[in-house]
Amino acid sequence: MTPFSLTGKTALVTGANTGIGQAIAVSLSNAGAHVIAAGRRSCAETVEAMGAAEETVLDFADPMAARDVFERPIDILVNNAGIIRRNDAVDFTESDWDDVMDVNLKALFFTCQAFGRAAIGRGATGKIVNIASLLSFQGGIRVPSYTASKHGVAGLTKLLANEWAGKGINVNAIAPGYIETNNTEALRNDPDRNSAILERIPAGRWGQPSDIGETAVFLSSQAANYIHGAVLNVDGGWLAR
Numbered sequence: 001m002t003p004f005s006l007t008g009k010t011a012l013v014t015g016a017n018t019g020i021g022q023a024i025a026v027s028l029s030n031a032g033a034h035v036i037a038a039g040r041r042s043c044a045e046t047v048e049a050m051g052a053a054e055e056t057v058l059d060f061a062d063p064m065a066a067r068d069v070f071e072r073p074i075d076i077l078v079n080n081a082g083i084i085r086r087n088d089a090v091d092f093t094e095s096d097w098d099d100v101m102d103v104n105l106k107a108l109f110f111t112c113q114a115f116g117r118a119a120i121g122r123g124a125t126g127k128i129v130n131i132a133s134l135l136s137f138q139g140g141i142r143v144p145s146y147t148a149s150k151h152g153v154a155g156l157t158k159l160l161a162n163e164w165a166g167k168g169i170n171v172n173a174i175a176p177g178y179i180e181t182n183n184t185e186a187l188r189n190d191p192d193r194n195s196a197i198l199e200r201i202p203a204g205r206w207g208q209p210s211d212i213g214e215t216a217v218f219l220s221s222q223a224a225n226y227i228h229g230a231v232l233n234v235d236g237g238w239l240a241r
């Protein structure tokens, strides 16, 4: 068995119905994991792409929604669910602040907490992979709650790694660059934005959701046993410029 095999492991992926979450679920499944695809709506398409897998409803309209899901043993948690709202800082509304912070940061923390409590309670090891962003490092523009939430994801990843590394729980994050999903369709459809983005990416292409999926396999596997608190850029070189 290679050190990247996930055979015998159970993984839960949030926001697994589409985009990056769907690709992560499929990659983990291809690496041998039994995957629980979690979504606020049906993940049937993802489950079909995986074969032996299951789905569960997790809607972070309630940020504490995952409080009971780790009563059964789950080895790998991928916190992928996320939203974005765009507006000028001077016009940004409280609901656009709260909605984004609730899904991207509060739900992510309390889902990690539920996973960590259960694993520590069982004396089990585990792997958490949080999905951060380039806006965990850069400011962006017109996305104040998204930027604040993703900076928060990077910080929480390090805090949880510090608390749990000694208990055999690896907490890391992936910071995706510009990936082809629903989230970025408007950018790709705008010829000026599209060429400005491509011009700055050393790899010369948009990322595919599977680029993130394969990195999630690595961070979920025993090959990553000594990696704690890392936020790994998977961005075609964007942040290197």
Ligand code: NAP
Residues within 6 Å of the ligand: 014, 015, 016, 017, 018, 019, 020, 021, 039, 040, 041, 058, 059, 060, 061, 080, 081, 082, 083, 103, 131, 132, 133, 134, 175, 176, 177, 178, 179, 180, 181, 182, 183, 184
């Ligand atoms: P996406 O296609 O919009 O997927 C977002 C996922 O989050 C969907 O499954 C969505 O479910 C789910 N979600 C949203 N609100 C939820 C809630 N209240 N409860 C449960 N699930 C909820 O976008 P994506 O690009 O794949 O994004 C996935 C993650 O990657 C996000 O954390 C995003 O910030 C991050 N990211 C993406 C990029 C990029 O270039 N695409 C770059 C950096 C970071 P619904 O389908 O039901 O809305």
